[in-house]
Amino acid sequence: MAVVAVGKPAEICVSAFCFGKRDVREQPRLNVVVVGGGTAGWMTAAALGKLLPTRCNVTLVESEAIGIVGVGEATLPHIRGFNDRLGIDEAEFMAATRATFKLGIEFQDWARLGDSYIHPFGTFGSGQGDVPFHQYWCRLRKEGATMSALGDYSMAVTMANMNRFARPDPDPARIESTFNYAYQFDATLFAPFLRGIAETLGASRIEGRIVNVELDGESGDIAALQLEDGRRIEGDLFVDCSGFVSLLMGKALGEPFEDWSHWLPCDRAVAMPCRTETAVTPYTSAIAMPAGWRWRIPLQHRTGNGYVYSSSFISDDDARSALVGAVEGDGIAEPRVLRFKAGRRTRSWVRNCVAVGLSSGFLEPLESTSIYLIQAAISGLVELFPEKVISPVDRNEFNRLIDMEYDRIRDFLILHYHATERADAPFWDYVRTMSVPDTLQEKLELFRRRGRVVKYREGVFLDASWVAVYIGQRVIPEGHDIRADLPPLDVLARSAETLRADISAKAALMSDHRSHIEAYCPMAVAA
Amino acid sequence: MARAIKTVAIAGGGITAWSAAAALKRRIRALEVVVISSAPPPDALTDRISNTLPSIAEFHSDIGLSDEDTIVHAGSSIRAGTTFRGWAAGLPDYTHAYGAYGVPVGGVPFHQLWLRDYHSRGQPFDSFSPVAVRGSQVGHGLRLSIPTYRQLMHDYSLHLGVAERGGQIADVGIRGSDGFIEALVLEGGQRVEADLFIDCTGPAARVRSSVGGPFEQWNRWLLCDRVIIGAGEAYPESPLLDEVIATEAGWDWLSPGRSATEAGSVFSSAHRAESGGATFIRQGRLAEPWLRNCVAIGDAAVMVEPLEWTNLHLAHSQIDRLVAMMPDAQIAPIEVAEYNRQCNAEADRIRDFLCMHYLTARRGEPFWRDAAAVEPPPSLAHSLSLFSERGRLPYYEEETFARDSWLAVLFGHGFRPRRIDPLADAVPPEQVERALASHMGQPGDRFSSGQPSYRGSFLQMGQNAQ
Numbered sequence: 004m005a006v007v008a009v010g011k012p013a014e015i016c017v018s019a020f021c022f023g024k025r026d027v028r029e030q031p032r033l034n035v036v037v038v039g040g041g042t043a044g045w046m047t048a049a050a051l052g053k054l055l056p057t058r059c060n061v062t063l064v065e066s067e068a069i070g071i072v073g074v075g076e077a078t079l080p081h082i083r084g085f086n087d088r089l090g091i092d093e094a095e096f097m098a099a100t101r102a103t104f105k106l107g108i109e110f111q112d113w114a115r116l117g118d119s120y121i122h123p124f125g126t127f128g129s130g131q132g133d134v135p136f137h138q139y140w141c142r143l144r145k146e147g148a149t150m151s152a153l154g155d156y157s158m159a160v161t162m163a164n165m166n167r168f169a170r171p172d173p174d175p176a177r178i179e180s181t182f183n184y185a186y187q188f189d190a191t192l193f194a195p196f197l198r199g200i201a202e203t204l205g206a207s208r209i210e211g212r213i214v215n216v217e218l219d220g221e222s223g224d225i226a227a228l229q230l231e232d233g234r235r236i237e238g239d240l241f242v243d244c245s246g247f248v249s250l251l252m253g254k255a256l257g258e259p260f261e262d263w264s265h266w267l268p269c270d271r272a273v274a275m276p277c278r279t280e281t282a283v284t285p286y287t288s289a290i291a292m293p294a295g296w297r298w299r300i301p302l303q304h305r306t307g308n309g310y311v312y313s314s315s316f317i318s319d320d321d322a323r324s325a326l327v328g329a330v331e332g333d334g335i336a337e338p339r340v341l342r343f344k345a346g347r348r349t350r351s352w353v354r355n356c357v358a359v360g361l362s363s364g365f366l367e368p369l370e371s372t373s374i375y376l377i378q379a380a381i382s383g384l385v386e387l388f389p390e391k392v393i394s395p396v397d398r399n400e401f402n403r404l405i406d407m408e409y410d411r412i413r414d415f416l417i418l419h420y421h422a423t424e425r426a427d428a429p430f431w432d433y434v435r436t437m438s439v440p441d442t443l444q445e446k447l448e449l450f451r452r453r454g455r456v457v458k459y460r461e462g463v464f465l466d467a468s469w470v471a472v473y474i475g476q477r478v479i480p481e482g483h484d485i486r487a488d489l490p491p492l493d494v495l496a497r498s499a500e501t502l503r504a505d506i507s508a509k510a511a512l513m514s515d516h517r518s519h520i521e522a523y524c525p526m527a528v529a530a
Numbered sequence: 531m532a533r534a535i536k537t538v539a540i541a542g543g544g545i546t547a548w549s550a551a552a553a554l555k556r557r558i559r560a561l562e563v564v565v566i567s568s569a570p571p572p573d574a575l576t577d578r579i580s581n582t583l584p585s586i587a588e589f590h591s592d593i594g595l596s597d598e599d600t601i602v603h604a605g606s607s608i609r610a611g612t613t614f615r616g617w618a619a620g621l622p623d624y625t626h627a628y629g630a631y632g633v634p635v636g637g638v639p640f641h642q643l644w645l646r647d648y649h650s651r652g653q654p655f656d657s658f659s660p661v662a663v664r665g666s667q668v669g670h671g672l673r674l675s676i677p678t679y680r681q682l683m684h685d686y687s688l689h690l691g692v693a694e695r696g697g698q699i700a701d702v703g704i705r706g707s708d709g710f711i712e713a714l715v716l717e718g719g720q721r722v723e724a725d726l727f728i729d730c731t732g733p734a735a736r737v738r739s740s741v742g743g744p745f746e747q748w749n750r751w752l753l754c755d756r757v758i759i760g761a762g763e764a765y766p767e768s769p770l771l772d773e774v775i776a777t778e779a780g781w782d783w784l785s786p787g788r789s790a791t792e793a794g795s796v797f798s799s800a801h802r803a804e805s806g807g808a809t810f811i812r813q814g815r816l817a818e819p820w821l822r823n824c825v826a827i828g829d830a831a832v833m834v835e836p837l838e839w840t841n842l843h844l845a846h847s848q849i850d851r852l853v854a855m856m857p858d859a860q861i862a863p864i865e866v867a868e869y870n871r872q873c874n875a876e877a878d879r880i881r882d883f884l885c886m887h888y889l890t891a892r893r894g895e896p897f898w899r900d901a902a903a904v905e906p907p908p909s910l911a912h913s914l915s916l917f918s919e920r921g922r923l924p925y926y927e928e929e930t931f932a933r934d935s936w937l938a939v940l941f942g943h944g945f946r947p948r949r950i951d952p953l954a955d956a957v958p959p960e961q962v963e964r965a966l967a968s969h970m971g972q973p974g975d976r977f978s979s980g981q982p983s984y985r986g987s988f989l990q991m992g993q994n995a996q
Contacts, residue, residue, distance in 0.1 A: 030949075030952070054953060054956060055952050055953065055955070055956070056955070056956060057952070057955040057956070058952040058955060088637065133557075133592075133854075385953065386922065386951075386953070387920075387922070388952050388953075390949070394919055396915050396916060396918075396919045397919060397920070400916055400922075400924065403924075445864065445867075445868075448864050449864055449865065449868055452857075452862055452864060452865060453857065453858075453865065455855065455865070455868070457868065458872065458927075482858055484854075484856070485534055485535070485558055485560070485856045485858075486557065486558055486853070486856075488534070488560060489558075489559060489560070
């Protein structure tokens with residue numbers, strides 16, 4: 004039989020094994036060592052324990068002396084899929100993490116001072132039909148019809164504006180089905196919640212500080228971790244969840260870091276929770292500031308705040324006072340400063356080490372992608388879980404998938420900064436005039452031209468998200484889809500108005516966000 | 531902003547041209563559409579191959595045609611897939627049917643569970659195909675009766691307000707300033723002007739070729755370069771499956787329709803002496819199917835052998851994309867580039883899918899040895915290497931065939947991954963049995979109708995081939 008060489012001959016030789024005998028040997032369990040007990044670490048431990056119970060023994064090493072970053076308080080709807088697969092009860096989870104519902108993100112002052120829009124987890128219009136709703140909206144506006152903001156034709160945005168919440172209707176014909184939701188929660192409570200699950204599933208936890216990472220002299224793989232107290236922990240596969248320090252991937256293996264700070268210049272954040280004085284909104288806010296932006300994330304018991312800024316444009320002290328001056332209530336902790344750099348490791352899986360979370364890269368929390376990226380890495384690892392001898396095929400595929408996630412989120416974040424008219428501060432002058440990646444430049448031009456969104460079927464942010472941000476950032480298409488010209492203007496205007504009124508009426512019938520939470524998942528009252 | 535596109539001229543007279551005309555006129559009513567019609571040439575496979583994929587139903591519903599129009603009146607019959615005979619020596623024939631094979635259980639794709647629980651017991655993958663298991667959702671395409679269907683699309687287009695001009699194109703007038711086409715000049719000297727020109731004239735691309743640009747050949751990967759199409763008697767009880775039979779230097783097909791039967795051969799002229807009557811095909815695609823104000827659709831854009839019946843599917847997909855991305859009269863390169871990117875990704879992935887059939891087939895003749903020895907395109911190499919490792923198939927943008935289609939062929943050829951995905955461990959075999967029983971009746975409970983063998987009648991028809 005002919006032997007078919009596919010790709011590099013060393014990598015794979017199709018016929019040799021694919022038509023030959025199956026590899027039926029019982030695979031030995033891999034000893035998986037997870038380094039770090041933050042959100043990434045315990046999510047990994049719980050997922051491996053649940054989904055691959057026969058393939059791995061999970062040991063997690065963490066040190067109570069090292070704090071966790073835990074600012075990733077706002078999430079994307081994908082986390083619901085993660086929780087479902089782990090069999091987590093939603094109400095229990097929300098009560099334990101003092102969570103609230105999240106329908107989207109509000110952006111204030113981004114394109115111009117005084118502007119405000121919401122990027123919803125949902126569509127505009129009824130989500131049906133050939134021509135996307137924003138095409139009609141563009142035509143109506145251009146032809147002089149009085150139009151509400153694009154968000155008023157979105158169920159999710161309208162609910163957010165009215166502080167309402169209800170679950171999406173399962174019937175796709177109804178307008179109440181056209182949204183999704185995520186959570187805003189206390190990330191410092193999520194890790195302990197998952198720890199309970201992971202330990203029940205058999206993960207063992209070792210308390211200790213790692214002082215040395217021992218590499219195998221021959222292969223260069225990680226052989227073991229040495230702890231301060233002299234213990235040595237061996238493993239087959241190491242998952243680096245050590246956060247920014249990137250203990251294994253960065254320090255021990257020396258995987259280079261691709262720096263994206265010329266596109267995303269924010270490199271610090273100062274965070275301070277405060278008492279909630281205004282509404283517990285079913286959305287996160289991102290408010291543009293002179294040298295970056297400020298988040299507001301309402302939880303059940305407090306509101307998370309932080310100022311993400313570029314140290315080239317503002318000092319730590321000034322950023323701290325700006326944050327303290329801007330938050331709505333009294334601070335309930337001292338402001339603390341975090342340092343980071345936008346970018347990612349060239350590869351996230353090197354030898355027998357997989358980086359999950361901040362150890363693999365960092366993108367600022369503007370679109371709440373931190374936990375999503377953790378999740379993407381975990382799904383990749385679970386789907387490509389290796390054998391004792393790790394196949395380069397698995398490793399390369401994992402890296403390809405993670406790169407794609409990072410690159411697409413990167414472009415989406417840059418869009419928020421670059422598409423601005425603000426010229427009131429040096430920071431905004433820089434981002435407005437910087438050159439952006441070609442991939443983003445093309446997307447922008449295509450949208451400007453006729454409101455087209457470059458089509459992806461994979462990737463975290465889909466069409467409606469891009470539309471929300473383009474329009475919200477005042478990237479208004481010059482033309483529109485020729486099919487949007489078909490209905491007579493007055494008919495179109497009337498149907499748009501009917502839709503808006505319908506959405507508004509439906510939202511008004513939903514319960515208030517806070518009462519929904521109090522009925523469904525109130526946090527335990529502190530003892 | 532430039533003015534909207536108002537006039538569109540379509541060159542070609544086969545089902546591709548008339549489908550494009552009907553779709554453009556129906557879906558963008560403001561357009562004035564004229565078809566410069568002439569009979570399609572013999573190598574225009576998109577205009578001549580009767581088998582289509584399930585996507586045709588959506589095309590019809592988008593342009594307002596019902597099943598009654600396109601099946602009952604047009605004499606089409608329903609097809610649910612293809613039986614492959616003789617593609618892997620020593621293995622049984624297999625069926626590639628449209629739809630899901632088995633059901634996923636506990637979040638684990640069915641094929642992983644099949645590899646673990648059923649393969650070893652000798653139950654082939656296609657015993658779980660949608661046509662083999664009662665109660666499953668069968669995706670279906672149509673077997674068209676080409677002359678009737680062409681007439682339908684023609685009449686429907688005229689009904690929608692498309693204009694028809696007969697006549698051969700003598701010249702294509704190019705504007706000096708920007709290289710756009712100004713007008714088609716007919717043999718009688720009449721000029722047909724338009725904002726946008728659509729070339730559905732088949733592989734020669736009578737109009738699009740005058741705008742220039744390279745053609746990317748696929749003969750490194752797809753060795754067949756000859757097609758013979760023949761016709762035969764109708765099968766009133768038209769069966770659900772067509773047949774594709776491996777031959778010494780290619781393959782034959784039999785497509786038993788309710789109004790007529792189509793049969794044919796595809797082969798490599800380097801591996802088989804020609805007996806005359808075969809049509810040359812040069813597989814590949816234009817680097818830029820859309821250039822300036824001229825869009826190639828169908829064979830003018832992509833020339834591919836009819837294995838897996840993608841010809842009309844590609845044309846429909848190009849038409850849909852054109853409707854959705856219709857620019858203004860200025861036709862900005864950025865919009866054209868996005869159209870081309872999508873079309874090319876789609877065509878290349880179909881190329882990969884077809885190439886996979888040959889790479890993994892197992893026969894001893896020189897043609898099959900050569901076809902299995904080609905170095906696959908990188909995207910296909912990536913798919914096959916991932917699949918070989920653990921049965922995973924990566925997702926590509928603009929993919930036409932679902933994962934189960936890839937699997938039907940790969941498993942049909944005895945091509946299996948080295949190991950089973952560890953995720954399958956979490957699902958006990960009893961749970962799989964229960965899931966199959968509740969969703970789909972009994973596993974392996976084949977339709978009893980049984981496929982007649984067409985082999986004999988096919989050979990007869992082969993002799994009548996033009």
